[in-house]
Each structure stands twice: as structure tokens, then as C-alpha cells.
Amino acid sequence: MRITILSALFLLASLNLAAQGDINQTAEGYFNSANTKLDLGDNRGAIQDYSKAIKLDPGDPLAYYNRGVAKDDLGDFSGAIQDYNKAIELNPDYANAYCNRGVDKSDLGDNRGAIQDYNKAIELNPDYALAYYNRGVDKSDLGDNRGAIQDYNKAIELEPDYTKAYNNRGHAKYRLGDNRGAIQDYNKAIELNPDYAEAYCNRGVAKYDLGDNRGAIQDYDKAIELEPDYVLPYNDRGAAKALLGDYTEAIQDYNKAIELNPDYVLAYVNRGHAKALLGDYTEAIQDYNKAIELEPDYTKAYNNRGIAKYRLGDNRGAIQDYNKVIELDPDYAEAYNNRGIAKYRLGDKDGSCLDWNKAGELGNEKAYDLFKEYCQ
Numbered sequence: 001m002r003i004t005i006l007s008a009l010f011l012l013a014s015l016n017l018a019a020q021g022d023i024n025q026t027a028e029g030y031f032n033s034a035n036t037k038l039d040l041g042d043n044r045g046a047i048q049d050y051s052k053a054i055k056l057d058p059g060d061p062l063a064y065y066n067r068g069v070a071k072d073d074l075g076d077f078s079g080a081i082q083d084y085n086k087a088i089e090l091n092p093d094y095a096n097a098y099c100n101r102g103v104d105k106s107d108l109g110d111n112r113g114a115i116q117d118y119n120k121a122i123e124l125n126p127d128y129a130l131a132y133y134n135r136g137v138d139k140s141d142l143g144d145n146r147g148a149i150q151d152y153n154k155a156i157e158l159e160p161d162y163t164k165a166y167n168n169r170g171h172a173k174y175r176l177g178d179n180r181g182a183i184q185d186y187n188k189a190i191e192l193n194p195d196y197a198e199a200y201c202n203r204g205v206a207k208y209d210l211g212d213n214r215g216a217i218q219d220y221d222k223a224i225e226l227e228p229d230y231v232l233p234y235n236d237r238g239a240a241k242a243l244l245g246d247y248t249e250a251i252q253d254y255n256k257a258i259e260l261n262p263d264y265v266l267a268y269v270n271r272g273h274a275k276a277l278l279g280d281y282t283e284a285i286q287d288y289n290k291a292i293e294l295e296p297d298y299t300k301a302y303n304n305r306g307i308a309k310y311r312l313g314d315n316r317g318a319i320q321d322y323n324k325v326i327e328l329d330p331d332y333a334e335a336y337n338n339r340g341i342a343k344y345r346l347g348d349k350d351g352s353c354l355d356w357n358k359a360g361e362l363g364n365e366k367a368y369d370l371f372k373e374y375c376q
Helices: 027-039 043-056 061-073 077-090 095-107 111-124 129-141 145-158 163-175 179-192 197-209 213-226 231-243 247-260 265-277 281-294 299-311 315-328 333-345 349-361 365-374
Strands: none
Touching: 027 043, 027 061, 043 061, 061 077, 061 095, 077 095, 095 111, 095 129, 111 129, 129 145, 129 163, 145 163, 163 179, 163 197, 179 197, 197 213, 197 231, 213 231, 231 247, 231 265, 247 265, 265 281, 265 299, 281 299, 299 315, 299 333, 315 333, 333 349, 333 365, 349 365
16 A cells, blocks of 8 residues: 555643753653753653652652553553553543554554544544544545545544645545545645645645556656655556656666665566566566565466566476465456466467366456457
């Protein structure tokens, strides 16, 4: 998927920050010192001081809450959840704690648990735009894009300049096939934040799907200009260039995507396809090999490698790859069609006819044409 979402976390800082090195050794003193350290990015030091404050005053929900924020910043989501649990135990109406706990549950893969926390936060604060936004993120992750759009709508109603909500609503619309509606939302996100690289990239994807490859490339160019190490637009720009027949430049973009992320499976498959279109089947096979090494169940990589082997005259090797595709996905019509062609080249007419018939049953019209021409 092409979108990264950073859910915001609330930090409720004390109004009376103590100067560094001048800590009043009371719960309030340690709490204020911890807030100062947290503001300076010293999360470990902040945690130490929040812990001291909690030891002296174990009934302060804000100290647990802020310590949870510091743990979040260090990636200790489980530890943060424990602190938010305690903050909620001490203050059952602590909407921010529910919201942040939801973020951490989401980060740990518990989308449904996260939604429950956002529901509670919204129950406590019906105007909580961030909770609607975050709930939309988790609904989208669970495939409920219509529900996500409803939440983004509410977040935007509450905060009309909520840039990320427009971007994410656009992505939900894109997932539902509404590319034009998605572009409208990406336009708004970019209007609100002209330096929003992700929105340019996402808009490029929607334009690409509408067949506007040149428009897509312009958006990918802008995303890369804003964030030169942003991997996705290099790969996607390569795909748009390939559709325009510029395979050499497409390969350059795939090279850059792989340079930035050596484990980028799709970029290897796309580069292999571009190399194959240039007639360099041996190099294409190397890229498909790498993609399969990284993702052993990647059916498209096996299918494409089979095609490249076939082009090199290795029909038996091609059939092995098509066999693997069909093992992984018994409804992969193109693999049956391709295997049928390779079998026919090897003189296995019966086997090829069976494969073409199967491919035709699965909706591959070219396979039916081959079946009619060679098998009837």
C-alpha cells in the first residue's frame, strides 16, 4: 500500500517547568523536570523523572500518561499501554489516554482493540477530531473504507483544515475505486500543505490508474523534489514511464527505489519486467529471482520468470514456474494459458489443451482462442 500514517499523541505539559539542574525533589519537581526533558527529546531521562514522581505520588494520572508518551517515542508500545491503563484506572474519563492507548494497540496490530479505545474517547469527547481520524485509519486497515470515510468526514467537519484527514479520505476513496474523488481530496490536502509529499505521491497513483501517466509523473516528480529519499514515488514513476514506453528511464527509477530499499520486492519485479520488455531476459530473471528470495509466495514473480525462461527457450523451466504459480493460486488464469503454450512447444498437445481450457474457464479469452485453433 502507498500511505504512511503517523497518529498524533497528546502531551499535557505542566505549566511550571523547573530549570535543568534545579529539581525540587518532590513529585511536582520531578514531574516538571520530566516534562522539560520530554520537550527536549530526552525520553529516557523523562521516564526516569516521571517514575520518581510516580513513586512519590502514585495517584497522579497525568504522570502515568506522560510517561506513556515518552515510552511511545521510544517505540515501547506495550510499556506505554501499561501506563495508559493506569492513567485510565485513576481517571476513567481520560479521553486522551484512551486515544493514545488506541494508537499503541494499532501499532501492535490490534486494530479492533484500537477502535474500541477510540469509541470510548469519542464517547467522552464527541468533538475529538483526532480520535475520529485515528479510528478512520484503523477502519481502513480492516478494509472498512466506507466507515473510514465517515470518520474522516467528521474529523474534517470538526477541523476543516485537517490536512491528513483529506489525504487519508482520498486514499479510502481510491481503495473504493473512486479515483476522481480521491484526487479532489489530495488536491485539498496539497492546497492546505503545498509541501505534502505523500499527497502528491497518492495523487499520482490515482492519476496513473485513470491513465494519466504524464500527470502522474509530474506528481511523482514533485514528491521526490520534496523528499528525495521517498521510495514509493521512484517505483511508481518507473511504472508510469514504462507504460509510456520509456523502459530505460523506468529502470533508472527502479534502481533508485532498490538503492533506497534493497528489500523492495515490487521494484525488483517491475525492473525485471522493464528489462524483459527491452529483450534482456537473463537480467530480468535475476530480478525475479531476487523478488522470490524476498517473498517466496509472490505469484507474479514466478509467472514473469516463467515468461522470461520461455523467451529464452527454456520451456521446461518455464513450466516449473507456472506450476508454482498454480500451486500458490489455483485460479491464476494467465499461468494456465502460459503453461499451455510452453507444453505445446514441447509437443504436449493434450496437456496444452487442458491448460487452455482451464484458463478459458477462468476468464482468459486468449486461451479459448488457442483452444479453438489447436484443440478442436
